Amino acid sequence: MRATSITLQSESLMKLSEDEKCFFQENGYLIIKDFLSSKTCQELKDAAHKHAQDKIHNYLNFHRDIEEFKSLITHSSLHDICDQVLNARMVPIGSIFFFGKPNNPLENGSLPHQDNYAAKAPNGSYLVASLALDVTRKDNGALYVYPGSNKLPELPFVESKNFEYDDSGKLIKNFPIGNEVKIPDGYEKLTLEYDPGDLILLHSNIIHGAEKNINSSDKWRHQYYMHFIKDGDPFWPGWNARRQIMDRGPKRI
Numbered sequence: 001m002r003a004t005s006i007t008l009q010s011e012s013l014m015k016l017s018e019d020e021k022c023f024f025q026e027n028g029y030l031i032i033k034d035f036l037s038s039k040t041c042q043e044l045k046d047a048a049h050k051h052a053q054d055k056i057h058n059y060l061n062f063h064r065d066i067e068e069f070k071s072l073i074t075h076s077s078l079h080d081i082c083d084q085v086l087n088a089r090m091v092p093i094g095s096i097f098f099f100g101k102p103n104n105p106l107e108n109g110s111l112p113h114q115d116n117y118a119a120k121a122p123n124g125s126y127l128v129a130s131l132a133l134d135v136t137r138k139d140n141g142a143l144y145v146y147p148g149s150n151k152l153p154e155l156p157f158v159e160s161k162n163f164e165y166d167d168s169g170k171l172i173k174n175f176p177i178g179n180e181v182k183i184p185d186g187y188e189k190l191t192l193e194y195d196p197g198d199l200i201l202l203h204s205n206i207i208h209g210a211e212k213n214i215n216s217s218d219k220w221r222h223q224y225y226m227h228f229i230k231d232g233d234p235f236w237p238g239w240n241a242r243r244q245i246m247d248r249g250p251k252r253i
């Protein structure tokens with residue numbers, strides 16, 4: 001186990017190996033196993049369900065509404081990891097939570113996309129750290145990536161609507177997330193496999209997506225995506241995501 005429960009606020013330094021950093025640079029993603037304990041993952045899921053009640057769809061910025069998610073996104077061990085992969089002080093600016101309920105008409109997975117279409121940050125400045133909360137495989141909608149596509153520039157995309165809101169401005173449903181790109185020749189799709197507590201880092205330009213969860217065995221795919229920007233770099237807040245710079249401590253490593 002690389003970090004103790006976020007509820008304990010352990011401040012232990014999280015050092016990545018040179019191999020891990022090189023893997024991220026070459027492939028555009030990195031899986032850190034056992035970043036959090038299963039117990040903490042369960043606490044996060046419980047807090048998410050308590051907040052959402054029966055309204056199960058994607059939620060933007062849980063860290064603004066739920067204390068447990070704020071503890072996570074502001075956690076210094078998480079920042080250590082983000083800081084090391086891009087060798088910069090990475091500032092949290094937003095998040096999105098996926099319940100991944102099987103066959104949920106309000107959730108529809110995501111299309112192959114590069115994340116920077118949303119943040120419009122300088123190339124390579126935006127970073128996503130995604131925490132897995134369930135055993136996740138192809139059959140419950142695991143994330144897939146195109147390794148090496150992080151080295152591509154921003155590709156042309158099909159603009160599409162991601163979210164539906166009610167008249168009060170509340171998000172009530174999501175369409176397949178992301179502005180779809182065409183996969184250039186030479187890149188192979190790789191469906192990732194990961195477990196509760198694993199942390200997946202994604203470069204802003206890596207092409208990735210996830211199939212809608214349609215299994216019939218009641219296997220959910222809870223997953224929390226946290227968004228970071230290199231300190232001082234510009235980004236687009238977005239009408240939906242409303243990204244905002246958060247306070248965090250110094251770069252430690």
Ligand SMILES: O=C(O)CCC(=O)C(=O)O
Pocket residue numbers: 096098109110115143177178208209210223225
């Ligand atoms: O887990 C998924 O459906 C992918 C989400 C994603 O890629 C995103 O929020 O940018």
